[in-house]
Amino acid sequence: MADARADLRADCxxxxxxxxxxPAFAASADFAxxxxxxxxxxxxxxxxxxxxxxxxxxxxxxxxxxxxxxxAGQHVVQVTFGGGDWRQSPETAEAMFAVxxxxxxxxxxxxxxxxxxxxxxxxxxxxxVQRAQExxxxxxxxxxxxxxxxxAAATGSRWARCWTxxxxxxxxxxxxxxxxxxxxxxxxxxxxxxxxxxQACAGPT
Numbered sequence: 001m002a003d004a005r006a007d008l009r010a011d012c013x014x015x016x017x018x019x020x021x022x023p024a025f026a027a028s029a030d031f032a033x034x035x036x037x038x039x040x041x042x043x044x045x046x047x048x049x050x051x052x053x054x055x056x057x058x059x060x061x062x063x064x065x066x067x068x069x070x071x072a073g074q075h076v077v078q079v080t081f082g083g084g085d086w087r088q089s090p091e092t093a094e095a096m097f098a099v100x101x102x103x104x105x106x107x108x109x110x111x112x113x114x115x116x117x118x119x120x121x122x123x124x125x126x127x128x129v130q131r132a133q134e135x136x137x138x139x140x141x142x143x144x145x146x147x148x149x150x151x152a153a154a155t156g157s158r159w160a161r162c163w164t165x166x167x168x169x170x171x172x173x174x175x176x177x178x179x180x181x182x183x184x185x186x187x188x189x190x191x192x193x194x195x196x197x198x199q200a201c202a203g204p205t
Contacts, residue, residue, distance in 0.1 A: 008070045008111050015073035016085045017048035022097040025063075032060030038097050069100075070107035076100050080144055098148045105152035106140050116166035125166065 021044065025035035035041055043051045043061075050056070056065040076099055077084065086093035113133040120126035139150060 005111065005114050007075070008107055008114070010069050010071055011074045012049065015048065015069075015077050016087070017044050017050075018073045018076060018086070018096065018100045019064075019067060019069055020044040020048075020050065021086060021093075022100045028063075030061070030063030038093070069104050070111050072100060072104035072107045075107070075140070076103050079141075080147065095144050095148070099144050102147050102150055102152045103140065106136055109152070110136055110140075119166045129166065 017040070020041040021039065022037060024037040025031040025033060025041070027034045033042070041050075043059075045051050050064070052059045052061070056062065076096060080099060080103070081092070081096060084092055084096070086096045110133065113129055113136065116129045117126065117133070120129065139147075142150070
């Protein structure tokens with residue numbers, strides 16, 4: 001399981017602070033300030049590290065403390081953009097910021113699919129999970145332009161059924177009541193139809 005998730009762990013040393021720049025912040029219990037999307041957080045240092053990382057909660061940024069990109073940041077920087085940096089040009093920045101949230105959703109989906117595989121030893125459902133995992137990995141390897149157009153939320157919602165069904169199947173075999181399982185918030189259904197169609201995990205929830 002550890003190897004399957006090795007690239008689903010954030011490695012800030014190989015990123016360029018995308019989570020501190022790409023998303024918007026709204027002053028709230030989670031963030032101390034308002035920050036528009038695409039603007040660097042004032043706490044971001046020139047070396048792409050957070051200047052208050054050791055005491056984010058105390059400084060009013062618990063939302064940052066709990067955020068997990070599932071390795072999307074370093075993948076976008078090192079693989080999708082071949083070591084690029086949003087500081088290079090406005091065009092590079094705009095493209096990176098558009099791809100980052102899509103990659104984050106895809107990486108989170110991979111995490112849940114990997115978890116589903118640990119609950120299933122064999123059978124048709126395990127095969128469906130593996131197909132979903134393989135297809136998600138292929139999408140992750142796409143070029144920036146294709147990733148920007150990909151509706152990760154809609155497809156993720158469809159494939160999140162794998163996770164729900166896997167948990168229910170595992171609970172049934174263990175003779176315990178299945179827990180209430182919901183897809184991650186970031187994989188909630190989108191109003192836009194998925195551009196990548198797949199049949200994996202299309203069975204009933």
